[in-house]
Amino acid sequence: MYKAIIFDVYGTIFDMESLKNDMDQFNEVEAKSISQLWRKTQLEHMFLRQVMQRYIPFDELTKESLRYVLDVHEIQYNREDVNQLFDAFLDLDYFKEIPKVLSELNAKNLEIGVLSNANDNMLMPLVDNSEINKYIDTVISVNEIKQYKPSPASYALILKYYQMTREDILFVSSNAWDVSGAANFGFDTVWVNRSKSYFDYNGQSPTMTVNNLNEMVKWLEMNKR
Amino acid sequence: MYKAIIFDVYGTIFDMESLKNDMDQFNEVEAKSISQLWRKTQLEHMFLRQVMQRYIPFDELTKESLRYVLDVHEIQYNREDVNQLFDAFLDLDYFKEIPKVLSELNAKNLEIGVLSNANDNMLMPLVDNSEINKYIDTVISVNEIKQYKPSPASYALILKYYQMTREDILFVSSNAWDVSGAANFGFDTVWVNRSKSYFDYNGQSPTMTVNNLNEMVKWLEMNKR
Structure with missing residues (x-):
């Protein structure tokens, strides 16, 4: 035992699908696309940082991943936008x-x-x-x-x-x-x-x-x- | 200098897009989907094996990735099928x-x-x-x-x-x-x-x-x- x-x-x-629930500023399709690519990019950065032996804390890594995801979605952002979206990761179901x-x-x-x-x-x-x-x-x-x-x-x-x-x-x-x-x-x-x-x-x-x-x-x- | x-x-x-050219047994859409997920899975396995400190040679890793990709596409296969598809990686443009x-x-x-x-x-x-x-x-x-x-x-x-x-x-x-x-x-x-x-x-x-x-x-x- x-x-x-x-x-x-x-x-x-x-539930990672609940990540999109705190993204009221985007429509449903966009929020889903952003949240899915965000999680995928976060995982890739994590593995690659481990391979490159360049650890950074997960909150920083999560924000770095988000910036790429917003770029890909052609969304303008400033530091405050990133911090506000990041909060979605602190409020999952x-x-x-x-x-x-x-x-x-x-x-x-x-x-x-x-x-x-x-x-x-x-x-x-x-x-x-x-x-x-x-x-x-x-x-x-x-x-x-x-x-x-x-x-x-x-x-x-x-x-x-x-x-x-x-x-x-x-x-x-x-x-x-x-x-x-x-x-x-x-x-x-x-x-x-x-x-x-x-x-x-x-x-x-x-x-x-x-x-x-x-x-x-x-x-x-x-x-x- | x-x-x-x-x-x-x-x-x-x-060109990784040429990977699909040697997959005559599948239609164009299927060959594209298989080749893209294959490359994506191959990269993931590579990074993860490096993180887990469990290196295997790249040809073995490429075949292991392919088996998962064929599973996901609900395609039956035997060892010969895997070896034959693997050859597409040796004939890229x-x-x-x-x-x-x-x-x-x-x-x-x-x-x-x-x-x-x-x-x-x-x-x-x-x-x-x-x-x-x-x-x-x-x-x-x-x-x-x-x-x-x-x-x-x-x-x-x-x-x-x-x-x-x-x-x-x-x-x-x-x-x-x-x-x-x-x-x-x-x-x-x-x-x-x-x-x-x-x-x-x-x-x-x-x-x-x-x-x-x-x-x-x-x-x-x-x-x-």
Whole structure:
């Protein structure tokens, strides 16, 4: 039986589709296009900065990505516009099953943590100040070591906070690259495949694939190893 | 004045749009969709494998990416199908200005090399056995150190082959991430912006931006520093 369940944040607990909801200045089509390219660019910058060994905190990286996205959309902007749009990242909606699922995991005496590439400026408003924070023991940011997921060093941070062996940890993410990274480090993993996609195999497969987190709770109950 | 011009291969010398030309078994729309997602997935896998510290040779990585792309397109395949489609990567078209440009650079007594993430299995048929090979002094593959671009170590390989200082080298790429990586290492860079895109700024800007390589030759002639 696992002792701790560690969740990814963006896309796993919080719905990235809600990023477009705080963009009233754009029409629906434009807001969707901006939010999707923003997330895609943010991920690319993250991986590339890790490869180039040029870490910058996630809030800065997120704003840098946004400027490119606004350029591509031929939208004029100043610093204030960027800061105002950035706030959309601090006000995402969690998936509706999350409070129930975390509460059920708490009841099983499992530790619950999150590991995110975001820094505290972004995690505090989103996680710490949200109503689901009461279910979460530990909020871990890679900013502590300045190495982004999916680097091995980022997942090693979990073992620093939890005095456990790798076998005690279950890592949960909707992002195939994050599942690959955690599995590569040696954790069992759950891939939350909400959009019924194909897993983008890159050397590692998830221990378990589920369509939502309720299914994960059921799987845990069936597999009390 | 620079002493050596080092080119990226895919997208810079060879046209990635020609990837779809060897896919007769699919219709035009499908071939385009497959070739675009294939290249996108190949790049993602490359960056992620570098971050996860799990290098595999580029031909294997290219086939692994292809399997995901065929899954997404709901296309059944066996090993032979993958190998046959993979051959499209060994038969790309170079941009029409390439022979003239390389010949002009040769006439200026500039050394000409390429640095690629591909391994010899892919570079030999594409570069060494092509008619443009006579203009190229050195074909460098990151497979020698098993670290993909844009890692600093990959660009350092250039200095191993050319006994020059960083200031002597001009690095040329159509890929913004590659320009960023080379500039991050300390080379002057040219971004070949054939599609009139915005540069995806990620900490570094190109020394010069041109729309094609003829423009680069003109720029070199105007800037004999």
